[in-house]
Amino acid sequence: MSTTRTSVPVLDLSTARTADGAFTADFIAALRDAAHNVGFFQVTNYGAAAGQVQELLDTVAGFFRLPLDQRLELDNRTSAQFRGYTRLGKEITRGRADSREQIDFGPDREPLANVPAGRPFLRLQGRNQWPAGYPQLERVAMRWAALMSRIGADLLAGICVGLGLPQDYFAEPFEGTPAWMGKLVHYVGGLVPEAGNQGVGSHADYGFVTLLLQDMVGGLEVQPHGQHEWISVEPIPGALVVNLGEMLEVATNGYLMATIHRVTAPPAGVDRYSVPFFWSPRLDAVIGTVPLPAELAAEARGVSDDPDNPMLSSYGANVLKGWVRAHPETARIHYPGLAS
Template identity: 50%
Template sequence: MARHGAARVARRRAGLGGLLAEVATELTSALAVSLGLPESHFDDAFAGCPHWFGKLIRYVGTDTDGPHAQGVGPHADWGFLTLLLQDSTGGLQARPPRSPDWVDVPPLDGALVVNVGEMLEVATHGYLVSTVHRVLPCAPGATRQSIGFFWSPRLDATLHPVPLTAELAAHAPGVTETEHNPLLPRFGDNALKGWFRSHPEVAARHHADLRG
């Protein structure tokens, strides 16, 4: 993919984050092709300054954890794609689209977990559904560590539904949203909504005027 050449070199110079951005860029192009679109379809949304960040996550199980303890409750990521590297502890579960059941996502050596984010669900009009996932609590005395890389377009980018073939459109029922979690096509708006959802106490204290 020669068109990515200069950007690829720049990302490699940026270290691990740049390498993961390169992987995410390739996945984004591959997703476009799988949807019957040119591989460059999403390029404009990510041009210039795509929004990405990494997070090191450590869960600790304690003897005081009760029966209702949890690692992380059910949620979907508000970006485009998430790449996740797990350790060997396990505990990650995902809920298949439009299913009430949870399935284990066991760690695999040398593999990354790829989650669909809300922006990709918006872009495909619900053909690809954002991955609802959770992390079960660790056993007392145990720990779990993971590395998450969150890949999203520019904050000012708007992702409108892509033109799907009739075959794919038949399986695109629209986005899955609720009164408390609308899916917004401009990424900056959706990210702010997601941040409010994840940190309600901080939002209420410092940004009460922005909460709808």
């Protein structure tokens, strides 16, 4: 990078398209700059209904106030899909416990009856776990997922245009059964001694486009490619924080980067809530290298592979690798051949 970034860009999604539906040149230019040079940006005016954001955050907070025994009825150790409730401090990032508890959910589908040998990632298709005594959680979370699916697809279309590709270039890997993922996360400080101040450790995301709703507590930091300094992502009420995943880094040979980010745990006694959503393709999708225009290909930085965590072009294999590392207890139960 030629200059050090000290903040992430903010894009107004209401300016993305003209009256006839075409993307505006100014929006595409801003999107390409943010995606290439930072890998993170915030989006406003994306079409949430009045009161939808606050209802979601309030409902998520209400779940985590339920007694622990009720939360544990959704224990993710019972799920081969890593769905349901993860206990405080039991998700691992870079070998260290995170100061968070959460619910993971995705498209609610029947598990596959027959999974071919060598494709264990297909077992990630399955059912969600929701609290029977708190039905509003499923309602508001799945309504949010429907909105995020539309926004994720729209932003991915804009990214394609910014890369000189047809806006539907990546449409096929998402057709039929996209394997999006959602999380409802509660960060706490001071209750997981082995975590220290790690809310979630530094990492990159697995898929294509991540859309994060965060409350006003703060703590998210990002580190753009080639930059030693971390950028604090200051909360904007109701805005979405957007970042790109490893599939886009692999597909563009590093022109787009899966930017490293982390969350600092809040102070003791302070609750932080966030709702990340990962717009991701079918589990069987394999993503090849895209044909970038020469001027963009010249700026591609190569894939930033970590020898201990290689990026894979198979989405399902890439995401299963991540789940196994992050949830070792669940992995040992359901994927003993993959667990360490």
